[in-house]
Amino acid sequence: MSALGLLAPLAAIPAPDLSHPAVAELAEQFALDVAGVDETQRSAFFAATGDQAFAVVQRIYVHDLLPRVRAVLAALGLPAPAAATPYDGETWPVLESFMASVARLDALDPTLTELVRLRGARLHDCxxxxxxxxxxxxxxxATEDEFAAVDSWATSSLDPRTKAALALVDTIVLTPYDVPVDTLAAARAALSEEEIVEVVLDVMRNAANKLAVALGADxxxxxDGVELFRTDSDGNLQVxxxxGLA
Known part of the structure; x- marks a missing residue:
């Protein structure tokens, strides 16, 4: 089965209730630029949602990212599967399972996987x-010079395969409903279908950082320096x- 099947359970998650203005405002900012969520918006959101804040923002995340991913996949000729049955349980276990499953994919090498992650981290300012x-x-x-190059990847000396992957990151985050023709061509030329799918799924998985940024928990x-991590065989992050930075 294609790794795209991992999206099906997410498609069954109900949309968030945006009837409260504070929830609707945070959801809009979450989609436009999550780094722009300010303390006024955040406080109003917490007041409106109470102890359900994390549960609500999880649904906001799903219904922000899934349409983005679907749009880019469709532009690439890779339609994502629909949900098989509706789901009305807790969202977090579904997200945890999705994120761990994506982390276990291995079509991409560790360096490209990390560059994709870092580019998303920079764009969401996590x-x-x-x-x-x-x-x-x-x-x-991989070197710190390579990691730093994600900030200006288009004019960097990174190889075409890496640039094609990072262009997909930018497209999903910034312009998912207007995918540049050059981005599509570069992806098809430099990456296999399996690699393209993994990049797209990695972007969605990594974009869970928007939950932390939106709630001010990032x-x-x-x-000083950086924190090192590995991804274990179960797909979980282990510090x-x-x-130090060289």
Whole structure:
């Protein structure tokens, strides 16, 4: 089965209730630029949702990201599956299963996986995400110069395969409903279908950082250098230490 089947359970998650103005306002800012959520919006959202804040923002995430992913996949000629049956249970277990399953995909090498993650972290301005580096990518030979290059990847010396993947990241985050022809051509030329699918799913998985950013819970856990992590065989992130920036 194609890895795109991992999207089906997400498609069954109900849309968030946007009837309260504070919830609707945060959902709009979440989609436009999550880094722009301010304390006034955040406080109003918490007041409106109470102890359901995290549950509500999970549904906002699903119904922000899934249409983006569907639009880009359709432009690539890879339609995503629909939900088989409606789902009315808790959202978080579905998201956890999705994220772990995507993390276990292995069509991409560790370095490209990390560059895709870092580009999304920069675009969403997730502090803790930006402060982390994949030990697996470093072990595979990735350098801090490569990691830094994601900020200006289009004019960097990164290889065409990496640039094609990062163009997909930018498209999903910034212009999902107007996919540049050049982005489609570059992806098809440099990446296999399996790799394209994994990039797209990685972007959606990594964009769960929008939950933390929206709720103001994305503070870095290191003040100097970076936090190193590995992804274990179950698809879970395991912190493995810290390192200075060369």
């Amino acid at each position: 502090a803790v995400c930006k402060s982390r580096r994949s030990q697996d990518a470093i072990d595979a030979g 503070a870095a856990t290191v003040t 493995s230490g810290t390192a």
